[in-house]
Amino acid sequence: MLILNPNLQRLRGLIAASRVRLAELESAYTSENNHVTALNARVFQHLRRHFEERDRLRLVVSYRRTFLDTLLSEGEEEADRVRDEYQQADARTQREYEDTEAEMASKRRLSAEEESEVKSLWRKLVKLFHPDRFADDPEKQATYTKLTEAINTAKDSGDVETLRQIADDPEGYILRHGWTAIDLGDTDELDQLQKLLLSLEAEIIAIIEATAALKESTSYELYQIIEEEPEAFDDLMALQVKNIETELTQLKAEAERLKQEIVELTGDDAPVIG
């Protein structure tokens, strides 16, 4: 005869309800975060050329000023140091744009089919959530940490393929990565289930906070404006380009003026900084 523990039944009911709620919140967050990130990537693609040219010209102007000041106050040797510093700063700026390009390149808005799949994936993914289960075994805990990291990274970058791989076959995903195997099924131990319920509740609060933070961001504000009025995107990009072009004209004139001043002082008409 099977005797069911009423506490166990009650806990399982609460855990199931918490998982449903968590899955809803996670899929809504994944979707909205994807929309915002995809818009950020669009903005970057439109403005990169102008912003990069502006940032590099700002550096040229700034370092030519420093070069002149140093030349007049400390002499040629110290001024040469400014040239080296400029080269490093310029390389940093270039790298910053290349890194952002690499980060933004893969950001695209999920299709309607993918968004609807995300919901079903999260219903499976929340069942893998057992943060306290492996606390006594460092190797298993490491696997669990890597798995949740993979999920979170995929969530933040809208990587549905990785979410799919983990949701459909978490043990296979762990094996393919050579991590220590862990049992992701539910336990019958009362204290473990109690801990799981508490963790699920904490996770629900965390994702609500993450969603609130997303909605407070300027990126989200811009996303809402563009959702309401899609044609505003081109207008805003054109206005930004116009503003940057005005600044570029001023920067180029200033860079040239400083160059002439340096040439007059040094008698060297080789390119000086930039």
Next chain:
Amino acid sequence: MQGNENLPLILHPGSGLALVKPQGGRIVTEMVGGALALSTKQAHPEFKVVCGLCGSKEGYKRSEEFYDCKNSKCKVRVFTTVAKRALSEDEIRTLIEKRIVGPLNGFRSRNGKDFSAALMIKDDSKLVFVIDEDSDLDQNF
């Protein structure tokens, strides 16, 4: 890459992982912020402020280039860029309300010389620089 002020870093207590990762860094933050600022200006051409010259509470009408007092009898016009220097919204507000702001750095004269000066709205609604007596700069626009 520098941090993104756009999104606070949220810690998920359950998983112990930092989750809401800022994306795009400084560059994207600036681009998005710029677009949003332009959008706000377009959406809200009214600039709520009390005119320090005529006392009108109707506010100012703003465009990309200048802010005009909405009182048709008042002729104050504040340009958003003065002597190659863009004025911030806070600076424009102070100038309109107090009729003076600054001294501010970063102006450039017609002969390419950088200078600092306060900006003032005169009784005849004209805008002038208030600069050191020692300076040889032309005080009018």
